[in-house]
Amino acid sequence: MTTTRRATISDxxxxxxxxxxxxxxxxxxxxxVSDVTRRRVQAAAAELGYTGPDPRAASLRxxxxxxxxxxxxxxxxxxxxxxxxxxxxxxxxxxxxxxGAGLLLLRRGSDVDNAPSLMTAPVDAAVLLSCDSATRxxxxxxxxRGIPIVVVEGDAGPGVPRVALDNRDAQRQAAEHLRxxxxxxxxxxxxxxxxxxxxxxxxxxxxxxxxxxxxxLEGARDVYPDAPALAxxxxxxxxxxxxxxxxxxxxxxxxxxxIAQSDLLAAGVIRAAEEAGLRVPADxxxxxFDGVPVDGLAPYELTTLVQDATGKGHAAGLAVAALLDxxxxxxxxxxxxxxxxxxxxxxxx
Amino acid sequence: MTTTRRATISDxxxxxxxxxxxxxxxxxxxxxVSDVTRRRVQAAAAELGYTGPDPRAASLRxxxxxxxxxxxxxxxxxxxxxxxxxxxxxxxxxxxxxxGAGLLLLRRGSDVDNAPSLMTAPVDAAVLLSCDSATRxxxxxxxxRGIPIVVVEGDAGPGVPRVALDNRDAQRQAAEHLRxxxxxxxxxxxxxxxxxxxxxxxxxxxxxxxxxxxxxLEGARDVYPDAPALAxxxxxxxxxxxxxxxxxxxxxxxxxxxIAQSDLLAAGVIRAAEEAGLRVPADxxxxxFDGVPVDGLAPYELTTLVQDATGKGHAAGLAVAALLDxxxxxxxxxxxxxxxxxxxxxxxx
DNA sequence: TTGTACGCGTTATCAA
DNA sequence: TTGATAACGCGTACAA
Numbered sequence: 257m258t259t260t261r262r263a264t265i266s267d268x269x270x271x272x273x274x275x276x277x278x279x280x281x282x283x284x285x286x287x288x289v290s291d292v293t294r295r296r297v298q299a300a301a302a303e304l305g306y307t308g309p310d311p312r313a314a315s316l317r318x319x320x321x322x323x324x325x326x327x328x329x330x331x332x333x334x335x336x337x338x339x340x341x342x343x344x345x346x347x348x349x350x351x352x353x354x355x356g357a358g359l360l361l362l363r364r365g366s367d368v369d370n371a372p373s374l375m376t377a378p379v380d381a382a383v384l385l386s387c388d389s390a391t392r393x394x395x396x397x398x399x400x401r402g403i404p405i406v407v408v409e410g411d412a413g414p415g416v417p418r419v420a421l422d423n424r425d426a427q428r429q430a431a432e433h434l435r436x437x438x439x440x441x442x443x444x445x446x447x448x449x450x451x452x453x454x455x456x457x458x459x460x461x462x463x464x465x466x467x468x469x470x471x472x473l474e475g476a477r478d479v480y481p482d483a484p485a486l487a488x489x490x491x492x493x494x495x496x497x498x499x500x501x502x503x504x505x506x507x508x509x510x511x512x513x514x515i516a517q518s519d520l521l522a523a524g525v526i527r528a529a530e531e532a533g534l535r536v537p538a539d540x541x542x543x544x545f546d547g548v549p550v551d552g553l554a555p556y557e558l559t560t561l562v563q564d565a566t567g568k569g570h571a572a573g574l575a576v577a578a579l580l581d582x583x584x585x586x587x588x589x590x591x592x593x594x595x596x597x598x599x600x601x602x603x604x605x
Numbered sequence: 606m607t608t609t610r611r612a613t614i615s616d617x618x619x620x621x622x623x624x625x626x627x628x629x630x631x632x633x634x635x636x637x638v639s640d641v642t643r644r645r646v647q648a649a650a651a652e653l654g655y656t657g658p659d660p661r662a663a664s665l666r667x668x669x670x671x672x673x674x675x676x677x678x679x680x681x682x683x684x685x686x687x688x689x690x691x692x693x694x695x696x697x698x699x700x701x702x703x704x705g706a707g708l709l710l711l712r713r714g715s716d717v718d719n720a721p722s723l724m725t726a727p728v729d730a731a732v733l734l735s736c737d738s739a740t741r742x743x744x745x746x747x748x749x750r751g752i753p754i755v756v757v758e759g760d761a762g763p764g765v766p767r768v769a770l771d772n773r774d775a776q777r778q779a780a781e782h783l784r785x786x787x788x789x790x791x792x793x794x795x796x797x798x799x800x801x802x803x804x805x806x807x808x809x810x811x812x813x814x815x816x817x818x819x820x821x822l823e824g825a826r827d828v829y830p831d832a833p834a835l836a837x838x839x840x841x842x843x844x845x846x847x848x849x850x851x852x853x854x855x856x857x858x859x860x861x862x863x864i865a866q867s868d869l870l871a872a873g874v875i876r877a878a879e880e881a882g883l884r885v886p887a888d889x890x891x892x893x894f895d896g897v898p899v900d901g902l903a904p905y906e907l908t909t910l911v912q913d914a915t916g917k918g919h920a921a922g923l924a925v926a927a928l929l930d931x932x933x934x935x936x937x938x939x940x941x942x943x944x945x946x947x948x949x950x951x952x953x954x
Numbered sequence: 955t956t957g958t959a960c961g962c963g964t965t966a967t968c969a970a
Numbered sequence: 971t972t973g974a975t976a977a978c979g980c981g982t983a984c985a986a
Binding site for chain 1: 664685688699710717
């Protein structure tokens with residue numbers, strides 16, 4: 257038996273007795289086609305087992321693949337551990353779906369050679385969920401190809417539209433809330449501070465490279481300039497628990513309030529407090545950041561800053577869509593909303 | 606100013622005074638090229654701002670795009686809520702990276718029209734993480750295109766290689782463990798039972814369409830044929846908590862042991878037990894399934910069945926690789942390992 | 955409403 | 971080691 261080449265649209269056209277362009281139009285629907293012609297083409301397609309245009313050829317011809325690259329910094333399991341990232345991806349997926357686009361997961365700086373990248377994958381656009389200096393350096397090459405880029409919660413250099421939060425202002429609100437409650441001994445539990453995710457206390461003079469972490473820290477320090485800040489390695493309950501244990505270890509030097517830079521961290525801190533025999537919020541107040549449902553946190557309702565993570569992803573998707581339309585997408589700054597819960601109370605005397 | 610067409614490899618070749626095929630080879634490295642030629646080509650490329658072959662054209666020519674579609678059933682935020690799924694994706698990503706392939710997220714049955722699908726996206730292969738009957742029906746069209754498919758934890762019909770667990774045997778081990786501890790009043794908390802994720806008690810005669818759920822339930826019923834089974838809507842702590850509240854509501858009819866079909870559900874059940882004033886494992890024993898770290902579950906260590914979720918993803922990736930090589934990938938059945946923890950104890954008398 | 959003609963940018967094959 | 975040739979399969983001006 258001969259090596260059966262799969263039918264192409266030309267084969268279908270020939271079989272149907274029409275021209276290739278007519279057959280093409282039957283599938284794309286870009287131009288009106290008479291009913292009888294359409295049916296003939298469809299019959300021919302069925303006959304030959306042709307099920308539609310080859311996406312690879314179509315994308316070459318159109319100059320569009322219908323794929324948006326999402327550059328993530330960490331392994332997938334860590335990435336999606338954070339509910340904020342999950343919601344973000346959800347919003348992003350939804351926003352690009354109408355473009356006929358799907359999300360292609362790309363890890364930056366993969367050690368595997370031959371691994372796909374923004375330069376080798378057929379992407380129409382890219383969203384950076386994480387941007388280190390090495391990535392930033394490769395960006396000009398990518399944009400030179402006409403691949404528009406949007407960065408979420410990070411800085412990819414001038415000319416790259418950003419979607420971000422008013423982290424500093426928002427975090428300051430939480431701090432002011434605590435000050436109004438009379439707290440003076442406040443500690444801060446931060447997200448990762450650098451690319452190696454070094455744990456430990458941050459020296460007051462340190463320059464922090466991770467945008468989110470730096471901005472939220474600044475917001476807290478606007479109110480509590482001397483508050484100690486303990487950096488964690490990731491946004492998770494267990495990291496918060498570990499940090500909390502450190503903070504509550506010495507009964508004589510316990511803070512009366514903890515500003516956590518994420519809800520997950522806050523949940524861990526709360527657990528550490530319980531472990532240390534402290535009541536929340538009677539003995540220690542805790543604030544979070546994100547306003548996401550934390551699986552298993554009930555009955556606590558965190559005092560936190562609510563961000564619209566889904567909306568953030570959506571905004572990134574819209575920016576991508578605009579750029580693909582040739583418009584100049586502007587950066588977007590989203591606002592967080594302070595939401596008091598039952599994890600903060602007046603400072604104990 | 607003229608509409609600057611971007612340089613192609615032919616432009617580079619002309620500029621360098623070589624043939625297009627030679628220039629191509631310089632970039633692909635598939636054939637030895639003399640140093641002087643290579644340098645000339647590279648210089649020309651730099652001159653023209655050419656940064657490598659267009660992935661779209663390359664994929665048409667090669668017949669490969671370097672993209673593996675991952676068909677997920679739910680919204681991304683729900684999907685990645687489950688640590689098992691996260692690890693799975695991680696293993697899958699790792700296994701396909703050496704192929705030069707990335708993962709394209711595709712939602713099945715998306716309501717958005719124009720949304721990308723296995724038929725419209727330039728994928729070389731596909732992994733189904735979820736397979737309902739509608740999806741199954743479209744599969745022949747996809748495979749007819751020469752797109753190999755692998756399904757994880759589900760049945761996609763004959764001829765589709767599967768990667769799955771020995772769910773029934775594994776769950777039976779947990780049940781036998783409880784029987785050995787003297788438990789007779791056992792309840793089962795199951796994963797989602799159908800496509801609408803209907804919560805509630807499952808009638809003993811019901812046919813369950815979701816493979817994992819059915820198999821694990823069968824394993825438990827092998828030992829406890831009459832145990833009541835309460836279906837949840839998803840694998841999460843909060844779903845387990847809700848189910849646990851139902852089970853522990855009536856003090857007179859409390860089970861002394863609960864078989865949860867996932868660790869997250871088990872964690873929720875434990876929390877419900879604590880809420881009801883029950884001690885785990887003194888008053889009630891709880892088993893999980895998966896053997897994943899549950900953020901914030903400490904100090905409990907679940908008695909559970911450990912599955913290698915990363916390995917499952919890896920196996921799926923290897924199967925994809927084999928199929929792309931033209932081999933016939935066999936189905937893979939992975940084995941779970943029983944791991945006793947501190948959440949089970951002899952039945953109270 | 956349909957057909958003609960061409961090119962999208964690359965790479966495999968083979969011969970030189 | 972290099973070059974000529976020929977697809978890969980399609981969509982879209984434009985003309986009829």
